[in-house]
Amino acid sequence: MGAEKRLTPKILLSIALLIVISRALMLFTGYVGMNLFGHFATKTEYEATAPGSYTQWMQKLPYGLEETDVMNLYDFVKYDTFSYLKIATQGYDQVRMDEPHTAANWVFFPLYPLLIFLFGKIFWFDPALIGIILSNLFLLVSLVYVYLICLQRGLSERQANAVLFLLLLYPSSLYFSVPYTESLFLMLSAAAIYHACNKQYALAFIAASLSTVTRVPGFINLAFVMGTILLDEGFRFNRRYWKWLLYSVLSLIPMGLYLLHMKNITGDFLAPFHEQSLNWFRYTTVPFKNFIGFLKxxxxxxxxxxxxxxxxxxxxxxxFVVYIAYFLVHFKTMFKDLRQLLFYGYGAMMIIIPFSSQPLFLVSVVRYMMVCIPLYIYIVSLADKRENVLRFYQLLFVFVNVIITIAYFNGYFFVI
Structure with missing residues (x-):
């Protein structure tokens, strides 16, 4: 029975319900955290207690529910969100690259803000609300695709559900539901993987192509699709390759259009990449230099x-432990089945890239790794006969996710 036939309405409802429950718990965590802990710019207040109390001073907290801070729309709008919303409503910064300027929003790729703009023309909602709705819809489609990928790769339905559960528990998974590109990129990545492995190459190229104008690692999706075609069709050139070559060329059009637009407004064809190091403190460096720097x-x-x-x-x-352990356990199988090795290499690149853009600190690496689909599959695979492995990662993800969720809503920068 194919993966498509096993995706029943009951399973779709189960996935949707899993998202609703996880997002509701996230909101609860954020609400409690906003009222129990100090905000980034607000010092925690204490007040003297009544005579005869056990302690002389007590933290000042809301007494009644009506006194608490209730979340509003712009509690979800933080950090990079402002840039995406500005692009969606005002376009890219109109300044030349060779002119003095502050950090320009050219580094933020156009697909996500373009979708906010287009849906805004239809629904007339606040752009921030449109971004939140789109992110959660993309998350739903993402989980459907990831579920299908799990079935493609021989996982049971129970294991596929465990993969989805881990993905929603991952530290900083709240970024899947706020106006950020994480859920869109995850959806396009999963679509590219699934359709490529299903030999639906045209759909795979479309998804991979769109991912290149969503986030920098999108080119890894293109490489995966091309690698899959080579392994499926063989390395001897035939007439079908002309079609795949045409698809490959067409898949470069979205990025080409973006860079041409950058050339038009900035005078620099590669402005998004040059601006990274000029004003956004991102520098291409030797992979894992920041990780080794932390050890030192x-x-x-x-x-x-x-x-x-x-x-x-x-x-x-x-x-890293997951990736190294999976290689040690399965390296013989991977080298016998190059498709397994390609999938492993794809996930490895999704991990390596976050550690290649900042030589000093580990800023943002937790969030950047959250779209590495093989990671979650490998955790569940390694835990097949080692249930404690799965429990360890579930607990670790939950504890850190709670910290990051509270910090996000309280405005702490380190969650970026």
């Missing part, structure tokens, strides 16, 4: 507060 000089926080070294190091190490 451990830190809790950076001077500007944009990174918590301990959290980033713990989560990164947990991810």
């Amino acid at each position: 000089n451990p830190y809790f926080s950076t001077p500007d507060g944009w990174d918590n070294g301990v959290i980033a190091f713990v989560v990164s190490t947990a991810v």
Whole structure:
């Protein structure tokens, strides 16, 4: 029975319900955290207690529910969200690259803000609300595709559900539901993987092509699709390859149009990439230099507060352990089946890239790794006869996710 036939309405409802429950718990965590802990720019207040009390001072907290801070739409709008919404409503910054300028929004790729703009023309909602709705819809489609990928790869339905559960527990998974590109990129990545492995190459190229104008690692999706075609069709050139070559060329059009637009407004064809190092403190570097730097000089926080070294190091190490352990257990199988090796390499690149853009600190690596689909599949596979492995990662993800969720809604920078 094919994967498509096993995707029943009951399973779709189950996936949707899983998202609703996880997002509701996320909102509950954020609401309690907003009222129980101090915000980034607000010092925790204490007040003197009544005579005869056990303690002299007590933290000042809301007494009645009506006194608590209730979430509003713009509690979900943080950090990069402002740039995406500005692009959606006002377009890219109109300044030349060779002119003095502050950090320009050219580094944010266009597909996600373009979708907010287009849906805004139809529904007339607040752009931030449109972004939230789209992100959660993309998350739903993403989980459907990931579920199908699990079935494609021989996992049971129980294991496929465990993969989805892990994905929603991952630290910083709240970014799947706020106006960020994570859920859109995950959806396009999963679609590219699924359709490529199903020999639906045209659909795979479309998804991979669109992912290139969503986030930088989109080119890895294109490489995966091309690699899959080579393994499926063989390395001897035939007439069918002309069609795949045409698809490959056409898949470069979205990025080409984006870069031509950058050339038009900035005078620099590669403005998004040059601006990264010029004003956004992103520098292409030797992979894992920041991780090794942490081992040599451990830190809790950076001077500007944009990174918590301990959290980033713990989560990164947990991810590395999975990837190394899976290779040690399955390397013989992977080298006998090059498709398995391609999938492993694809996931490895999704991990390596986040550790190649900042030489000093581990800023953002936790969030960047959340779209690595093989990671979740490998955790569940390794835990097939080692249930404690799965429990460890579930508990680790939950504990860190709670911290990051509370910090996000309270405005702490390190969650970026």
